[in-house]
Amino acid sequence: MQGAPARPAAAPRLPAAVAQERSGVSVAGVATMAGSGLSNQVGAAIGSLAFPVIGPVGVVAVRQYVAAAVLLVVGRPRLRSFTWRQWWPVLLLAVVFGTMNLSLYTAVDRVGLGLAVTLEFLGPLAIALAATRRRVDACCALLATAGVVTLMRPQPSTDYLGMGLGLLAAACWASYILLNRTVGSRLPGAQGSAAAAAVSALMFLPVGIVVAVHHPPTPGAAGCAVAAGVLSSAVPYLADLFTLRRVPAPVFGLFMSVNPVLAAVVGWVLLGQGLGWPEWAGIAAVVGANAIGILTARPPQAA
Structure with a gap:
């Protein structure tokens, strides 16, 4: 997820100290994004x-407990002061x-880590594509659709319930993004x-x-569940807090699109979940659709 915006031709040279500092921050931001994505997928594995x-239910329960413990320490919500207008989106x-x-x-349990995460990634991709009306975004949507059709093509061994759960996760992730915007606008x-x-942990x-x-x-099972909570909830959340202060949002979004690839690689290395070329082609289509959409996005107009 590289691709920093090109500098204007007439941009003044930065002092050596400042340039070195910005370069260090950029490297730190990229390293943090890579570590966050890898931590998330390794935790799931x-x-x-x-x-x-x-079972998946037990692992998710532990993950919710860990996420709550971390976020309560970081966020310190003043629950007694919440109004109903703030409570309902929460x-x-x-x-x-x-x-x-x-x-x-549950989808990971049925169809594997790489395919489950790829299907889930359709949620934020749909939100991003729905926000614009450009021709390139329509092409990205078609590319992503082709990838999904490839992943869900009918076969004797196709687990449609697992695929459906992956799509449900995608719908939830899209809803999660929209609700987070509402919550963020109403609570500091x-x-x-x-x-x-x-609340989810309760x-x-x-x-x-x-x-x-x-x-x-x-x-061993309890340790794996706790590790999943730490690596897939605590570490990514804290890493994102660090990253979003140092990396432009488009770059962050582009790097996020690599997660399905990371999931497929981690699933192959740690779990032995190998994928055939059609699955890799489907993953590449979904990742490529997101990458093209971000790289061709118009920068915001200066006021």
Whole structure:
């Protein structure tokens, strides 16, 4: 996800110290984005190792607990001061947050990490394409659609339920983005996200208890679930806080599009989930659609 905007021809040269500082920040930002994406996918892969013992539901429950613990510390929401106008999008965000993770992890269990994350990525891609009316965006939409058709082509072994859960995760991610905008406009800082994570964790508390009673976790399974929560929730969130202050939004969005590729590689290396050339072609189409859309986006007009 490289591709910094070209400098004007007449741009003055920066002092050596300033240029070095900006270069260091840029390198740090790229390294953080790479680490965040890799951490997210490795966390999902490690979490899937606990599926045979506590299932995707148990892993998601633990992940929700870890996310809530981290976000409550970072966001410090003042829950007693929330009005109903602030509470209702927070509650919806909590439901979407839990549903998104549950559908994604169940899809990972059924169709593999690479395909599940690629299908989930259609959510933010759809939001981005729906915001504009350019011909290039229509072409990107067609390219992404071709990728999805390739991934979901009928075969004797096609798991349509797993594919459907991946698409449900995509719809939840799109809703998550829209709700986060609403929450962010009504609550300062990360208070809304923290409150939503706390509510989601409370919703999964009885689920976690039922799973623990009927499927007692082994130390290894519990460790994998906690690692998934840390690597897929805590680390990416804190990394994004650092990155978004140092990296332009288009560059951040372009790098995010690499996540399906990272997921496919991690699934292959850690889980032995190999993909054929049609699957790789489908992933490339979805990633390419997002990359083209971002790289051809018009910069905002100066006031």
